[in-house]
Amino acid sequence: MSNREPSLLRRLYPALALTGVGLGLVNALDRPAPTGAAAAGMLDTTGATQNSAAGGDASVATTVPTPNSVAAQSQGTTPATQAPAATAAPAPPATQAPAATAAPASNDCGAVTKTGSSTEITWRRSYGVVQVTVKATSAGQVCGATAQYQTYDSKSARYEDYAVPILNKQVASAQGANIQGVSGATAVSQAYQQSLQSAIDQL
Amino acid sequence: MGTTASIHVDDDVSRESFDAAADAVHSELDRLEAMFSVFRPDSEISRINAGSLHHLDASPEVVDVLDACAWLEQVSDGAFSIRRSRNATEINPSGFVKGWAAERASHALAEHGLNHWYLGTGGDYVLHGGMASGEPWRIGIIDPRDPSMLVGSVDVKSGAVATSGTAERGSHLWDPRTGEPATAFLSVTVTGPSLTWCDAYATAVFVMGEPGLKWIGRFPGYSVLPVR
Numbered sequence: 547m548s549n550r551e552p553s554l555l556r557r558l559y560p561a562l563a564l565t566g567v568g569l570g571l572v573n574a575l576d577r578p579a580p581t582g583a584a585a586a587g588m589l590d591t592t593g594a595t596q597n598s599a600a601g602g603d604a605s606v607a608t609t610v611p612t613p614n615s616v617a618a619q620s621q622g623t624t625p626a627t628q629a630p631a632a633t634a635a636p637a638p639p640a641t642q643a644p645a646a647t648a649a650p651a652s653n654d655c656g657a658v659t660k661t662g663s664s665t666e667i668t669w670r671r672s673y674g675v676v677q678v679t680v681k682a683t684s685a686g687q688v689c690g691a692t693a694q695y696q697t698y699d700s701k702s703a704r705y706e707d708y709a710v711p712i713l714n715k716q717v718a719s720a721q722g723a724n725i726q727g728v729s730g731a732t733a734v735s736q737a738y739q740q741s742l743q744s745a746i747d748q749l
Numbered sequence: 750m751g752t753t754a755s756i757h758v759d760d761d762v763s764r765e766s767f768d769a770a771a772d773a774v775h776s777e778l779d780r781l782e783a784m785f786s787v788f789r790p791d792s793e794i795s796r797i798n799a800g801s802l803h804h805l806d807a808s809p810e811v812v813d814v815l816d817a818c819a820w821l822e823q824v825s826d827g828a829f830s831i832r833r834s835r836n837a838t839e840i841n842p843s844g845f846v847k848g849w850a851a852e853r854a855s856h857a858l859a860e861h862g863l864n865h866w867y868l869g870t871g872g873d874y875v876l877h878g879g880m881a882s883g884e885p886w887r888i889g890i891i892d893p894r895d896p897s898m899l900v901g902s903v904d905v906k907s908g909a910v911a912t913s914g915t916a917e918r919g920s921h922l923w924d925p926r927t928g929e930p931a932t933a934f935l936s937v938t939v940t941g942p943s944l945t946w947c948d949a950y951a952t953a954v955f956v957m958g959e960p961g962l963k964w965i966g967r968f969p970g971y972s973v974l975p976v977r
Contacts, residue, residue, distance in 0.1 A: 725902060729872045730891040730912035730936050736871060
């Protein structure tokens with residue numbers, strides 16, 4: 547987008563850091579447990595042991611062609627927590643978490659809502675869509691997001707539940723506060739970010 | 750291929766100028782997609798696979814890409830290949846074309862007089878000029894073990910960032926030499942001057958595993974961050 551102000555994506559991360567509100571999540575079934583400390587700089591290697599469970603998870607949910615709605619959660623949710631999604635049934639919506647610790651500029655979170663474009667999730671082929679709705683205060687500060695996603699590829703029974711990125715408060719404030727983009731995301735989180743960006747662009 | 754590009758510009762330009770530059774980028778990406786997509790039966794790659802087009806009769810861009818991939822296969826001892834295995838005849842250069850096409854299309858931004866921009870597609874970035882304030886662009890690298898976390902970030906004024914790994918849960922990058930999935934790393938991020946080569950080297954290093962970290966050292970200007 548053409549702008550003199552910082553890019554909107556750059557604005558998103560500090561806004562989330564300030565409000566401390568994470569983005570909605572339904573854990574993937576084969577999500578590896580967090581291992582060691584994160585790597586430091588380039589050419590360094592991490593000490594983390596490789597998690598060989600990335601794939602081939604037997605506890606796969608059945609194909610669910612209906613949309614699932616995921617409510618925003620607070621950043622208090624730890625990454626290792628498995629949401630109730632890890633069952634054969636479709637994931638129930640996560641409950642709305644209480645407001646974040648850092649007070650937003652105004653209290654009317656949800657005074658403004660914008661829905662982003664329905665974004666295809668593609669990796670070699672399309673296997674679903676995700677659509678993100680952001681909530682903002684009347685001052686335009688992003689304070690929450692919900693995501694709806696839908697799978698329509700009956701061949702990929704594995705992909706009924708998706709990991710949608712949570713921006714953990716520590717990460718957002720320590721590392722994400724001035725990030726213009728991210729590399730290495732899954733196809734789902736990329737689609738999520740794209741839909742999220744298109745929602746924020748409307749604010 | 751198959752992903753959309755996002756363009757971010759920090760120059761002080763009109764909306765019309767930005768739109769013109771962005772349109773040029775997307776037109777070029779569309780044009781290249783039509784030539785290379787294996788999902789389109791009328792693309793040159795599909796026709797080469799079908800036997801109705803000889804690769805030497807293909808468009809110059811296709812010939813260039815196939816030549817580059819042949820070189821890469823040779824210099825990586827087969828870790829990078831556009832064929833699924835040594836004896837396969839069907840080619841799929843999508844992995845190479847992803848970074849190559851983005852870099853090629855990004856030239857339109859400079860041609861439209863823009864000096865501070867980055868183009869992102871599927872987690873790969875071409876970056877130019879840093880921010881107008883003088884700060885570099887900063888790209889976070891997602892932790893493949895936990896997509897809510899970053900393993901770090903890189904500051905780039907002009908250059909590229911690419912990460913190879915599983916973009917789809919449960920899928921694998923295959924080692925064309927063995928037919929087995931590559932499992933040494935969870936992800937490999939490469940930075941350097943050219944997205945085409947960041948992307949290609951990231952894929953090759955991912956397949957090679959530990960020896961790849963030494964292998965990439967022969968290419969000046971490229972740095973690597975593996976996550977195990």
